[in-house]
Amino acid sequence: MLNTLRRIVQEVNSARDLAAALDIIVQRVREAMGTEVCSVYLLNPEIGRYVLMATEGLNKDAVRAVTLATNEGLIGYVGTREEPVNLEDAASHPRFRYFAETGEERYASFLGVPIIHHRRVMGVLVIQQKERRQFDEGEEAFLVTMSAQLAGVIAHAEATGAIGGLGWGGEVVQDTRFDGVAGAPGVAIGHAVVILPPADLKAVPDKQAKDIEAEIRLFRGALDSVRADMQTLSSKLSSQLRPEELALFDVYLMMLDDAALGNEVIKGIRAGQWAQGALREVVSAHVGRFELMDDPYLRERAADVKDLGRRILAYLQAVGQQELVFPEHTILVSEELSPVMLGQVPKEKLVGLVSVLGSGSSHVAILARAMGIPTVMGAVDLPYTRVDGMELIVDGNRGEVYTNPSHELRRQYLELVREERELVQGLEKLRDVPCVTPDGHRMPLLVNTGLLADVARSLDRGAEGVGLYRTEVPFMIQDRFPSEKEQQATYREQLEAFHPLPVTMRSLDIGGDKALTYFPIKEDNPFLGWRGIRVTLDHPEIFLVQTRAMLKASQGLNNLRIMLPMISSLFEVEEALHLIHRAYGEVLDEGVDVPMPPVGVMIEVPAAVYQARELIQMVDFLSVGTNDLTQYLLAVDRNNPRVADLYHSLHPAVLQALLKVAAACREAGKPMSVCGEMAGDPAAAVLLMAMGCDVLSMNATNLPKVKWLLRQIKLTDAKALLDEVIELDNPHLILSTLHLALRRMGLGKVLSQAR
Template identity: 45%
Template sequence: MLTTLKRIVDEVNRQPVLEKALERVAQLAKQTMQTECCSIYLADHDNRHYLLMATDGLSPNSVGSVAIGFDEGLVGLVGEKEEPVNVANARFHPRFLITPQVKEDAYNSFLGAPIIHQRQVVGVISVQHSTQSFFDESKVAFLVTLAAQLGSAIAHAEARDALDRAEHPELKSRARSLKGVAGSSGIAFGHAYVIQPHISFADIVPRRTHNIGREIVRFKQAVKKTQQELKVLSVKMSSILPSDTSAIFDVYHYMLNDDTLGERVQEQIHSGWNAATALKIVIEELCSEFSQMEDSYIRERVTDIRDIGQRVLINIIKKELSKRPIPDKVVLVAEEVTASMLAEIPREQLQGICSVRGSNNSHAAILARALGIPAILGLEDLPLTNLDGRETIIDGYSGQVFFNPDSVISKEYQVLLVEEQELEELVQSIADKPAETKDGTQVSLAINTGLAADFEVVRGIDADGIGLYRTEIPFMVRNCFPSESEQCALYQKALDAYPGKSINMRTLDVGGDKPLPYFPIEEDNPFLGWRGIRMTLDHPEILLVQVRAMLKANIDRGNLQILLPMITSVQEVDECLRLIKQAHAELEEELQRTLVKPKVGVMLEVPAAIYQIGLLSKKVDFFSVGTNDLTQYLLAVDRNNARVANLYTYYHPGVLEALKFIANQCHKFNTPVSICGEMAGEPIGLLILMSLGYRKFSMSAQNLLKAKWILRHISLSDIADLQHKVSFETDPEAIKLIVSEKLDQLGLGGFIRAGK
């Protein structure tokens, strides 16, 4: 069964046209289940009906024309119940819908299963038979399993289809957007620039071509380049491997020289596909053919076929990518956006970010907010290949991205962009004003940083220092650990940016979604693994060098504070304090002078730490709440996993209760506390935190002025009842709605949606 299932799902991924893929699935499912009919309906949520997209058994003329309402027929019932419906005699069922054009008079029994993707019914697959009997359990299990497998495959294919329609204006009446997770607010216009370190056939979005001659030349050049690479590899490996093992390269050469492969690819190009798509079609057809052979030796050649095809594909794509210039306005698109990728693009050209992986608080989102550019993450169904160069609009409020948008969408967003710029000019007018509420309550607003660009952004803005200096970012964009002197120079710039104001430097916090390319950490569950203080305590040489650099940078400045990440126990704090004391003593002896001892704080982000606030307060000088990781650990949600990104929210009642508990405990033990997580940079989060009693916040430089504007336009009396109101709600969306309505009442709604 597993082999059959895999084969059917592979058909969806292999076929470049969705309709053809579904047609093949219907044929294979009917054949496997030994039924007389199999049909596939896809959901149209705009028109609230299921459209018959493929069938093997009903009238072929009904495909694409028969629509069944969400509340009609047995197909509609499957969608409503979101579970299989097994009926022995469909004609006597109260939900049976007579549809003459499908010509199903011969069928009595019916079995349907919902096709679900990300909690939404995207279609229904059904089988029918002339006998009046229930389908047995094994057939029900098979259809349910098949439907579950089809969900993501169909969603991915529909995303490809949306892009194809965007590329051909005559095929669309209205531009379709792809939906992800809003990672950084704002609107951006630009051209997609895809950085794709790994290229595979699964990434290839089928594309047509009108220039057949050019595509044939591209294919032949890629084959020639691959042959040259294999020749070099063959010579290199022949001196290492036995002759019978290295002979595999002879097989590869034979396959590349075989006219069959070249002829089949060129046939596909002549039928209108570009070189990459044609190669994909042929290689996957060959793999399918070989895997069904009885001879085991021939079946094993599937791996060789796929490998050689992969090598040719890379050379097709590489040649194309190497020639492309960086657009004037870049929307960076990648499987997962990293700090090093951002460093490759000139800041003035970078307009926005689209990432297949990640959520609203993955490291990419945090970097985007630091840079002040919109970002959309968790675009699970985004086909990367062939997006390059497309006109792109990003809506960082709703999480929508449009590729090759139509004129209507472009005009709408141009208007919203102008309003955004007007709002930006408005908040700039209070840059030098203090952060305080209308009734005079003083609030501390500092910045989260790690990028040199942040210091430029906040120049001229009255900020209360740096609440979180992410020291890992300079580590991440290098090829090796920075030296003590290099670190010292970086830290001096940060300390000099705000003379006399506190600069909280977090010790190296890597692991999880912040890898170092030269110090890879391979783990099954990195967010629960070797990260933050755990790693640096295991490598005291790294921590000691970093602390020495911080202490050196603090000479004649005196505004350094050290922040310890991922603390789970008092023992970890004791060990850190011992190492800080050691570095301090070493430097005093080395420099023959007395050095200021910086204050030391702990990040409250691991749930265990918040229940040790009383014990920890005896050891450290202050606390800083990392709402990003605290939320992740409280909800057991990987904030980089797009599949559960919708479960990650600061506004979960459990998270708000934890934040309330922290505020009360810190007050009880008389220890200063601030919020350094991204929650404070969101208008909704800021109001809730204020209502919980927090008065010290740090956030991205781009959000600081907006936060200041909001604070200067509210009074504590305006939000006095907010904590009480949200405490009765169990749904995070209901909590957000309450605070959103409050912002609207205060005339501040323009900070939570596009426009003013």
């Protein structure tokens, strides 16, 4: 049955449209199950009725003619129950509804299962037979499995039609929304340019090489051409990114080296295969191995190898690079965006990015944030090959993409863009003004940084220092561990740029969704695995080198603070402090005169919340990373669009955890900061201030909005708001209550619009 299921799904996947897909489903399911009738009813949300969309066995004239209300007949009964209904005599059931045009009076037995996608009942799949009998458990299980498999396929076909501007009933569809993961903040309206793979490696046939040396020359020529492309694109981006950030391109150039991919392909050619076939074999072997592995770093490498393989093949096929025309407002769309693709678009024309695969932590998302380009990653339901040339709206704040925007939606988003522009201009005057509430409460606002490109933007927006410097970013964009001197130079740049303001440097935080290509960590569950402080304590040589580099970089500046990530026990803090003091002693022995910097702990896992009172006794400050803390408290992968709706930083459990940490810091008389995305949400910042948070650190883009709002609201009013929402048990209700209260105070202009 499993092979039958696979064959049906593959066939349906290749159908040209929804109608063809449904016809295949009813034909193949009827054949596979040996029944007399198979039908599909889909729920049309426009009219709120089930429509018979395809059948084998009933009267074909009834297709699209027969409709039922959602509470009508056995079809409505299956949809309402959201579970199978298995009857040996359908006509005797009180919910049976007879339609003369279908001819179904001849069929006694009935088995209907709901078709559900993302909790939405999309329709009902039905089989019927003349003989009066109940379908057995195996038949029911097969149909349920078939329905679950087909739900995504039907949704994809429905989405493809919607992209074309037509619903499956032929009605005009606009404002079709596809959800993904917020990659880089902002809103973009423009026209899609889809970058497809330049060549299809899978389509390359086997072929004997007639002239081996000629094939090798051809392959080396293609390699040289792709190398030249890489160097051209790298120099195009050089004005926007620092050399270390451009090292992403060096990873590609390394792969093209004769000792890497090149050598393997030449071996294949010498074995008798033509250049294209040898390339296909090498690339497919690498990609196949990588794609079978769970580790995010390996999957990213697979994408890189695939991208390079296609580019080389394009030259081998003598088609060169795809000639793309970029409109004034280009939104770049691809199955998997690579840093190279960003460089193909003239800087002044690129307004947005959409990637079907990838997460908010991928290289592309990091670069997009550094370049200030609104980005949506992980838009897995978007049939991206169909959107080329279409107008899109990219909402990088919420991780949404809209196709076929209506005049009204376009007007709303244009208004948002205009308001955002005016707001940013209006808030610029706050740059040098401290963040003080009307009743005199001072709230320092710091920034989260990782790239040198963040510095200018942060200072322009009035940042009072760095609450989180992600030291892993310089590590991620190299092909080896940076030396102590290289790290020292990088850290010195950050410390000097913000001097005399404080810069909080987080020790190397890799693992989970942050991988180093040269230090693979293969785990079944990386988010609960070897990451953060666990890695660096197991490798004290990495920790000591980094700490020494930080300390030396701070000489004469004295604005360094060190923060430890992913702490889950007091023992980890003891070990880390021991290593920090050892590094400090070594630096002093070298004659570098620096004071011991304040050391803090990141609160990111529930264990740290419940030990906050003990942890704060050991260190100088606590900083809450609300992104990971929310993820671990709610058991929701924040990079997974399938469960994105369950991830909510205003969840009551998250708020209670924050209150617990704030109380521990208050008792100890030491500061608490928040450096997760929550700190950059103006409404959430009001609650954090009310809880007693001493410092907020955020993306530079959001800092002026947070400053404006906190300068408008009294601390006493913020505390009253906190008292009101802390009693609520639903995160969506908390958000709407908070927004409503702030709007009533006339403070709504910096709040994000609700979906």
